[in-house]
Amino acid sequence: MENEEKQMTGEESLKIITEMINKTKTNIRQSSFHLLFWGWLIFFCSLSEYLLFKFTDFASPWYVWYFTIPGVIVSLVYGFVKGRKETAWTYATMLYVWTWIGFMFAALVLFIIEWKSMESIAPLILTLAALPTLLSGCILKFRPLIIGAASFWILALVAHFGGPGIAPLAVPAAMLTGYLIPGYMLKRKNSHDAV
Amino acid sequence: MMQFKELDPLLHSQLRLAVMSLLMSVEEAEFSFLQEKTQATSGNLSIQITKLKDGGYISVVKKFRKNYPLTLCKITPLGKQRFTEYVKALKEYLNPEK
Numbered sequence: 316m317e318n319e320e321k322q323m324t325g326e327e328s329l330k331i332i333t334e335m336i337n338k339t340k341t342n343i344r345q346s347s348f349h350l351l352f353w354g355w356l357i358f359f360c361s362l363s364e365y366l367l368f369k370f371t372d373f374a375s376p377w378y379v380w381y382f383t384i385p386g387v388i389v390s391l392v393y394g395f396v397k398g399r400k401e402t403a404w405t406y407a408t409m410l411y412v413w414t415w416i417g418f419m420f421a422a423l424v425l426f427i428i429e430w431k432s433m434e435s436i437a438p439l440i441l442t443l444a445a446l447p448t449l450l451s452g453c454i455l456k457f458r459p460l461i462i463g464a465a466s467f468w469i470l471a472l473v474a475h476f477g478g479p480g481i482a483p484l485a486v487p488a489a490m491l492t493g494y495l496i497p498g499y500m501l502k503r504k505n506s507h508d509a510v
Numbered sequence: 511m512m513q514f515k516e517l518d519p520l521l522h523s524q525l526r527l528a529v530m531s532l533l534m535s536v537e538e539a540e541f542s543f544l545q546e547k548t549q550a551t552s553g554n555l556s557i558q559i560t561k562l563k564d565g566g567y568i569s570v571v572k573k574f575r576k577n578y579p580l581t582l583c584k585i586t587p588l589g590k591q592r593f594t595e596y597v598k599a600l601k602e603y604l605n606p607e608k
Binding site: 323325326327328329331332334335336338339399402403404405406409 | 517522523524527528531532534535536537538539540542543546547548575597600603604
């Protein structure tokens with residue numbers, strides 16, 4: 316771009332402003348990684364817990380949830396490394412990142428509160444997880460995430476009222492509808508946009 | 511075509527206006543980001559950034575990351591105010607009857 320001190324017309328000024336603002340449109344490149352990583356991790360943890368409970372004599376099937384601890388570390392390290400490579404932080408990106416960090420702390424508090432009654436935590440976590448998912452969908456203007464958030468709320472009701480036969484499957488189902496399907500769609504969209 | 515006379519001269523330049531438009535949308539931006547988006551040369555961009563900084567429209571922080579110099583630019587409250595006034599004046603010019 317040149318910087319001649321010549322007078323610009325109103326149309327030229329407006330064109331520059333519009334063009335530059337469009338260039339800062341939110342592109343949270345790492346968003347699909349976190350959706351897919353957590354989608355698969357929670358999917359396998361919840362399904363494993365269900366299968367261990369249903370088909371084995373293992374006394375504490377909920378032990379599988381300990382896999383989420385290294386998951387948090389992986390997610391934080393990945394986010395930090397990728398974040399350092401960003402050359403600009405838009406307000407939307409900041410909102411996106413802090414929404415998920417806020418969710419992480421809220422989930423941690425919920426785990427501490429519900430430590431002794433873990434069987435009832437799934438509907439609460441799903442209800443809570445729907446909020447950052449919904450906000451992410453709005454920030455990225457990505458409808459599958461908004462639909463995914465709605466599915467979390469529906470499946471939270473299933474997890475609470477579904478009974479022992481159906482309720483444990485609500486979480487893996489929510490991971491499919493809320494994280495994995497939107498995550499793969501977002502990944503495909505990002506790679507397509509990058510071409 | 512009608513020319514502007516009353517608009518802020520510091521903003522009424524292609525590259526400076528482009529830089530300010532970018533900085534309005536971000537918390538802060540690296541020099542390389544501004545260069546990539548504006549497609550300006552390093553020298554030209556540096557000169558215009560210095561002018562905006564001297565006018566108090568942006569703040570510039572220079573630091574190092576992994577032994578490489580890193581220049582971070584951020585719009586100031588004065589810069590935001592001037593940009594808003596500029597856009598308002600532009601709207602009035604484009605739609606004088608409103």
